[in-house]
Amino acid sequence: MTHAPGWNDAHHTYFSGHVFRTQTGTIFRGFLIDMKIFLIAEPCVLAIGLLIAVLRTSLSPVLAPVRIGCALYVDIFRGCPTLILLYLIGLGVPALHLHHVTKSVEFWGTVAIVISYSAYVTEVVRSGIQSVHPSQRAAARSLGLSSQQTLRLVVLPQGVRSVVPALLNDLVALTKDVGLISIVGAVAESIERATAYEDYFFNFTPYVIAAILFILVAAPLGRLSDWYTLRTMRRQGWAALA
Amino acid sequence: MGGARVTPVLELRGLHKHFGRYRVLNGIDLTVDEGKTVALIGGSGSGKSTLLKCANLLEQVTDGEIYFDGEEITDPRVDTDAVRRKFGVVFQSYNLFPHMTALRNVALAPRVVGKRSRAEAEQRARELLARVGLADKADSYPDRMSGGQQQRTAIARALANEPRLLLLDEVTSALDPELVGEVLDLIGELKAQGMTILMATHEMDFCRRAADTVCFLDGGVVAESGPPEQVLGSPSSPRLRQFLSRVTHH
Ligand SMILES: Nc1ncnc2c1ncn2[C@@H]1O[C@H](COP(=O)(O)OP(=O)(O)O)[C@@H](O)[C@H]1O
Ligand SMILES: [Mg+2]
Numbered sequence: 001m002t003h004a005p006g007w008n009d010a011h012h013t014y015f016s017g018h019v020f021r022t023q024t025g026t027i028f029r030g031f032l033i034d035m036k037i038f039l040i041a042e043p044c045v046l047a048i049g050l051l052i053a054v055l056r057t058s059l060s061p062v063l064a065p066v067r068i069g070c071a072l073y074v075d076i077f078r079g080c081p082t083l084i085l086l087y088l089i090g091l092g093v094p095a096l097h098l099h100h101v102t103k104s105v106e107f108w109g110t111v112a113i114v115i116s117y118s119a120y121v122t123e124v125v126r127s128g129i130q131s132v133h134p135s136q137r138a139a140a141r142s143l144g145l146s147s148q149q150t151l152r153l154v155v156l157p158q159g160v161r162s163v164v165p166a167l168l169n170d171l172v173a174l175t176k177d178v179g180l181i182s183i184v185g186a187v188a189e190s191i192e193r194a195t196a197y198e199d200y201f202f203n204f205t206p207y208v209i210a211a212i213l214f215i216l217v218a219a220p221l222g223r224l225s226d227w228y229t230l231r232t233m234r235r236q237g238w239a240a241l242a
Numbered sequence: 243m244g245g246a247r248v249t250p251v252l253e254l255r256g257l258h259k260h261f262g263r264y265r266v267l268n269g270i271d272l273t274v275d276e277g278k279t280v281a282l283i284g285g286s287g288s289g290k291s292t293l294l295k296c297a298n299l300l301e302q303v304t305d306g307e308i309y310f311d312g313e314e315i316t317d318p319r320v321d322t323d324a325v326r327r328k329f330g331v332v333f334q335s336y337n338l339f340p341h342m343t344a345l346r347n348v349a350l351a352p353r354v355v356g357k358r359s360r361a362e363a364e365q366r367a368r369e370l371l372a373r374v375g376l377a378d379k380a381d382s383y384p385d386r387m388s389g390g391q392q393q394r395t396a397i398a399r400a401l402a403n404e405p406r407l408l409l410l411d412e413v414t415s416a417l418d419p420e421l422v423g424e425v426l427d428l429i430g431e432l433k434a435q436g437m438t439i440l441m442a443t444h445e446m447d448f449c450r451r452a453a454d455t456v457c458f459l460d461g462g463v464v465a466e467s468g469p470p471e472q473v474l475g476s477p478s479s480p481r482l483r484q485f486l487s488r489v490t491h492h
Binding site for chain 1: 295298300307323324326327331333335337338339340341350351353354399400402403
């Protein structure tokens with residue numbers, strides 16, 4: 001392979017000693033920023049994911065509207081590709097020039113990532129909660145535990161444990177996707193430069209259209225999986241402990 | 243005879259339970275007096291488990307009333323969590339919490355429901371485990387115990403709230419034959435100590451020995467009831483005779 005005609009060019013392009021010496025420091029600083037964002041985003045993702053999963057699996061009739069809201073959250077933000085969400089929120093919110101609201105792309109990019117990932121994590125945690133057999137709830141309620149105590153002490157510890165591998169998988173994906181924020185940052189800079197020289201107007205409409213198309217595909221799939229889960233739960237006799 | 247009528251621990255009056263159009267219980271009348279053991283027998287699907295779940299309000303009844311120590315617990319204003327604390331329930335499939343040791347399974351209710359300190363709750367749990375002969379299994383997880391040990395732990399857990407009434411749902415059905423004895427012996431001891439028990443069972447020999455009253459569930463009602471020698475010895479309906487000949491064959 002080292003005799004291939006393009007080898008020298010390729011070797012220089014991918015493994016340049018000069019670039020390696022001069023750029024490693026800069027890249028490492030960027031990497032540290034990514035890790036900082038990751039460390040902030042991850043607890044937020046887990047907390048929001050857990051909260052929405054708990055609300056979505058609640059059996060109380062009073063919480064029905066909340067359940068619908070949570071289902072919409074998941075459908076919209078899980079259906080929308082992370083990069084499009086990053087453009088829409090990471091570039092879109094600063095472009096609104098709101099008073100007293102930060103224009104930091106890093107900040108809004110992190111918000112976008114958290115929203116996107118918490119929608120995935122919600123579904124992972126939810127599947128964990130639903131994997132706990134209803135007889136476990138029956139046993140806990142029979143001891144006189146309230147529904148919240150049952151959730152906290154019996155259902156969640158088992159449910160979360162069963163999805164730890166899946167959560168770790170999402171965590172690894174998150175470490176990589178925080179890097180997308182720097183791409184959005186670069187896009188933001190070039191837009192700024194362009195608008196400084198001419199009457200350049202950055203338009204979000206294409207991203208909105210793309211987002212809607214993606215969500216339209218994902219939403220029915222979400223409904224299908226909801227229907228399937230509900231059917232399984234009915235067969236196991238879940239409804240009894242509302 | 244002729245003494246003042248003592249309030250029963252549990253009384254079901256005209257209890258109905260329907261699942262959609264499917265009518266499982268169709269007017270159950272049943273009384274459990276203090277210190278007595280009442281056995282529910284009946285074919286698979288006759289509604290024994292459903293009746294027990296209705297009794298401690300795990301299932302919402304469709305119609306009828308349930309009285310516990312004279313108080314109507316089917317009243318919608320009743321605090322159902324508080325009512326359930328007065329029952330101890332043991333299930334066919336044990337339903338121990340797999341993420342807790344035997345000790346924590348038993349100590350959970352005293353801690354969370356009884357609001358006792360951790361030390362107190364664990365002390366009580368150790369006593370209960372000793373009472374069911376499992377003092378040495380306190381730190382074992384359920385999946386490291388035999389079926390008989392798991393079921394005895396489940397009984398200790400059910401006793402943790404000092405229940406007025408024990409509900410036992412075919413507690414030996416999932417056990418290997420050689421482990422059935424240890425669990426039945428334990429239930430016999432509890433009865434001898436004065437515990438009030440309502441149990442669904444397929445163990446006819448145990449029924450004969452331990453039950454004060456046997457109720458045959460058929461068609462959603464208590465089709466026949468009375469002392470075991472009468473119900474099991476000289477059944478009056480062909481349905482019961484048929485049922486008894488089936489269960490005594492194995
Ligand atoms: N949650 C439920 N939804 C619908 N049908 C049920 C439910 N629970 C029990 N049943 C039905 O009620 C009948 C009685 O069941 P069960 O009380 O478990 O009987 P047993 O304990 O005597 O075997 C069965 O036919 C069962 O299928
Ligand atoms: Mg049953």
